[in-house]
Amino acid sequence: MGKAVEFLNPDERAAIARGCFQVDPRSSNEKELRGLCPFHDDQNASFSYSPEKDAYNCLACGASGDLIKLWGHAQGKASPKEAFQAFCGQYKPQDQPAGDSVPTTEQMAAVWDQFPPLPPEMCSRLCRDRAWTEDGIKSLDLRLQTLRWNPKLGGFVDDRYKNRIAFAVRDDSGEIRNIRSYMPGAREFKLLSVAKGMGESRLWPHPSTLKDGPVWICEGEPDVICARSHGINAITQTTGALSWKKQFNLVFEGRDVVLAYDADGAGIRGADKAAASLSKVAASVRVLKWPDFMGRVDGAWPESGGQDLTDWFAKHRRSASELEELLGESPAIQRDPGRPESVERFFSGRSFQHAKLARELYRENPLIFDTKTKTLYRWNGKNWASISEMAIQQRAQALLQDESTMARISDATSQVAVMAAMPAEQELDNNPDLVPLENGMLSLSTAELLPHVKEHLNTYRLPVSFDPDAKCERWLQFLTETIQDAATIAVVQEWFGYCLTRDTSHEKAMFLIGPGSDGKSTFLHVIQELIGERNSSAVNMADMAKEHYRATLIGKLLNTASETEGAAFESDWFKAIVSGDKISASFKFKDVFDFSPYVKLMFANNRWPKVKDNSDGFYRRILPIKFKRQFKGKAIQKNLRAILIAELPGILLWALVGLERLRLQGGFTHSDDIHRTLVEYQFANNPVQAFVDEECLTQPEYDGQGLSVSKKGLYDRYRAYCTGYGFHPMNIVHFSRELLTILPHVKETRPGERGGSRQRHFDGVAHVDRGVI
Structure with missing residues (x-):
């Protein structure tokens, strides 16, 4: 062990x-x-x-x-x-002193008398920050710790710098059995005891201080102080949430009890354990059901460190009357000394009622079901988050206990999906003007920050808050170091703003190109952190041809991938996704469905990716961004990513400026640098195609003009074009073969076919500034 x-x-x-x-x-x-x-x-x-x-x-x-x-x-x-x-x-219990020595009750009583009342400035701070009141502090006889028990010295020693809040734990005779002290906001040693460990578990304050009426049992002494400061008849135990003692039940016999434990896994299990025990003696027991804004994420509470009753008053500024209203939504567990929570409500005699279980599951969870994608969503306080059927099935199993069977669970889960089904005319994420952020819904048209509400039907949020005063100076420096060109940086700014939206009207994807160790991965990391992991996917170009990979793009704002060299990919799916066209997809082992993606595609490459498409339809969808500086040795700033992530609120503002400019212009800023980089990509993929697109006219564009050019003259133009861009030209034989493949309507004429001319010609094509050579 x-x-x-x-x-x-x-x-x-x-x-x-x-x-x-x-x-x-x-x-x-x-x-x-x-x-x-x-x-x-x-x-x-x-x-x-x-x-x-x-x-x-x-x-x-x-x-x-x-x-x-x-x-x-x-x-x-x-x-x-x-x-x-x-x-x-x-x-590890941080309040456990070394050794086995424990002060006597006489020693504790003597030192308690030396502890002064809390100073006025500390009281004022606690009232402001912890929502305590001076009456609450005085009624519980809170004092300032000035001595600390040292078991090695066998006594209390001077420790005035601690300035901790002390309270005495007394037994039925009034003797002090333990002195506990509290430091608000401490990451460790938040609660200390002079007794070994936390001492014997006792109720605090002593039950004799309870008034008539319902008794609220909290998880920890600070919550009791806050509760009593707001007129709530509260008490706690001096050990952990899971250590409820049956001996405590006698105190609550015949009383109405409310369990207000912390909003986390340990608190939920501790409350359930105490409730099961108390229900055998109490008149009624209610377990307070905290609302989602108390820290529930994607339908789940944190395992530990969750919010508590103090957060209700101090952080969320809610009132005691609102707490009473919340309590009204928590059903009472009636006294049932013979067994735990009954499952009889799901039966009629011996017959199991599937619909009753389904209604209970639906009542517990704010759910919607998207019939198009067959996806179930649960409201988490800020957005509708997708959940698996397994989560509902597990809750059904917990409700049925020993009466659970897969048939009963599956049928009830299916009925829940029907109950939660969205109307056919309703769509998720249906307001393109709203950007969901951590601290609200930002309206792009008014710059107003609206609250999170279910009616917005947003299935995501960006993991960043709106701060109108935020800056991003290091980010701007990083772009100047890596991309360098001002017009291209403007395009990047517009792209970041474009990625915040579900708009695909500009039909652009971004390719990052550079030799390596050049900042591309840091660039991708920043935009991934801005958009958020839950709002991103990572499908490479080749896998877009596969149905179940395309299904992962549903509801995503950004898809990023670092491509490696491989076979040339087909561009059809790529172009459809970039344009937001309706595409088909399917999750593994599920039916095929159609949806219109709004994901923005970004790929990082050390070398240009090969594509089986040299059409303008492919290249006009690309924003190629070249990273021009390699970082090696001392030039590498190891903590750069952390610095840039700290600037995310400023980067968000910077992106919003780019989005506004993109919308006003009706398109991305023109960049000569991007144009040259795009030509480079075209040339790398097919140099002759690039030359034709940039430098040539073809017959279909000029009906009846009789376009023609000498073979040698056109080849000389091609060589000059390659030299101008720093490319290596192919020989005239390969050039001619590729040209006739690209332009099948062009014909090569031989000597004698053109009235005695001995030069070979290409009919149906000409250089853009000559017409005929």
């Missing part, structure tokens, strides 16, 4: 283990958790973990170890040492 046994009790170890692998509730119990092994592709639930023994084992792959090793694997830690340090940092 490892350090986890020293730090945590079996229930706490079990709770952490559940987050490290997929547990099968049907084959698990209090003594052993069974499920799918996280160390290999397990299909048969070969893995088990014992919270009592702190040991795991897989019968299939032979993996074994303790909780710290399992947790480190789940967290992606690179080494056992890193896993151990991270685990200790997160779960």
Whole structure:
């Protein structure tokens, strides 16, 4: 057994283990958790973990170890040492003093009398920042810690610099059994005790201080102080959320109880555990259901470190009356001493009622179902996020408990999708004027920041906030160092703004070209961070021909890929996606469907990608950006990416300026540098095609003009064209063959066919400034 046994009790170890692998509730119990092994592709639930023994084992792959090793694997830690340090940092009781010495009640009482009241300036700060009140502070007898218990010295020592908030934990006789102290905002040592560990778990403040009426049980002393400051009859236990003691139940016998634990996985499990125990004695028990804005992301709460009752008042500036309204949405668990939460409401006699379960699932979750893509979405407080059917099925399994079967779960899940189906005329992301950001919905037409509401039907948001005062000086310097050309940088600015929208009317993709070590990857990293991982995809050009790869473009704003040399790709799908044309796609093993993509395509290359298309329709869709400087040795700034990411709010403003200019101009800024780079790409892909597009007229453009040019004269023009761009020309034989392939209507005439002229000619083509040579 490892350090986890020293730090945590079996229930706490079990709770952490559940987050490290997929547990099968049907084959698990209090003594052993069974499920799918996280160390290999397990299909048969070969893995088990014992919270009592702190040991795991897989019968299939032979993996074994303790909780710290399992947790480190789940967290992606690179080494056992890193896993151990991270685990200790997160779960080791920081308030546990070294050694076994514990002060006596007489010592604690004596030192408590030396602690002065909290100074006025600290009280003012706590009232402002933590939403406490002076009455709440005085009623709980909060004091300023000036001494610290040192077990090695066997006494209290001077420690005035701590300036911590102290409170006494008393027993039924009024004697102090522990002194706890609190430091708001601390990352570690937030709560300290003079007793070993956190001392024996007790209720604080003493139950004798409770008033008549409902009792609110919070997770931690700071929340109780905040609650009592707002007139709420609150109490807590002095140990973790999962350590509810049955002895506490007697205090709440016949009373109405509200559990307001933290909005995270540990808090939810702790509240459920306490509720199950309290429901045997209390008149009623309610578990407060926090709204999504308290930290729920994509339908899920964080495992730890979630928001709490203090955040409700201090961070979100909500009131006690609003908290009471929220409580009204939390159904009471009526007293049922014989069993836990009943599943009888889903049955009529012996008959299972699928619709009742479906309605319960739909009532719990704000859901919509897109019938076009067969995708289920759940509101997370800021946007509609796609979820799998498995998430709904898991909740159905939890509600049915031992009565769950796959048939019942599947049928109810299907009914939920029908209930949540969007009307045929309704579309997601249907307002092109709104850009969803972390702190609201930005209107592009008015620059107004609107609140997040379900009715906007946005399925994404950018992971950046709108800050009208933000700057991005290092980003602008980076562009000057790498791209260098002012007009091209203007195009890049417009492109960033274009990527913020679902508009595809400008029909452009961006190709980044450079020799390597030139800033392309940093450039891609910045725009990926601006747009967000959830709003991006990474399909390369060749894979766009595959249906299930195209399906990953749904709802994405940006697709980036670093291309490697390979076979030439077909351009049909590329051109359709760039233009926002309706295309077909399918998820693996699902039906084919049609959708109109609005994703912007970006590719980074060290060499030009090969394409089986030399038409203007392909090249006019490309914005080729050349990176002109290589960074080597001391020129490399190792922390550059972090510096640029810190400027994302400023880069957002910069991109919005580019978007406004793009819309006013009706297109991207002209750049001679981009034009030269595009010609270079055309030449690299087909030099003769580039020459024809740039320098020649063809017969279909000038009906009846009799265009003709001498073979040698046109070839000389081709050679001059190549020399002007620094290209190496092919010989006249290969040139002629390629020209006739590109322009099949052109005919080569021989000597004698042109009235005695001995020079060979091409009929149907001419140099752009001559007509006839």
